[in-house]
Amino acid sequence: MPAKSFLIVNRAQVLAGACSACNGPFASSPTGDKALVLTIGKESRLLFCATCGDNIMSRLLSDEVKDRYGWDWAVPLRDEALVSQAQ
Numbered sequence: 431m432p433a434k435s436f437l438i439v440n441r442a443q444v445l446a447g448a449c450s451a452c453n454g455p456f457a458s459s460p461t462g463d464k465a466l467v468l469t470i471g472k473e474s475r476l477l478f479c480a481t482c483g484d485n486i487m488s489r490l491l492s493d494e495v496k497d498r499y500g501w502d503w504a505v506p507l508r509d510e511a512l513v514s515q516a517q
Contacts, residue, residue, distance in 0.1 A: 449478050450482075455505075457505060460505070462505035462506065465483065466478040466482070466499055466502075469498055483501070
């Protein structure tokens with residue numbers, strides 16, 4: 431199954447891949463879906479689909495840890511030419 435490309439809206443980032451937890455897609459409809467972003471260091475991030483993100487956030491106990499996570503919006507891209515230009 432080829433990787434589908436997604437635009438992470440607030441970070442203006444193109445991602446070819448899937449959820450870091452379940453390996454499922456971030457969004458299947460053109461309107462997109464929320465995605466949970468875990469920032470590790472300055473440049474490294476893990477992204478999680480809405481279901482996994484809700485599950486992760488419900489289990490976090492420390493506010494310090496919660497500060498590393500943030501909700502974003504993932505939108506599936508139709509035109510693979512856009513993906514090539516963005517990378």
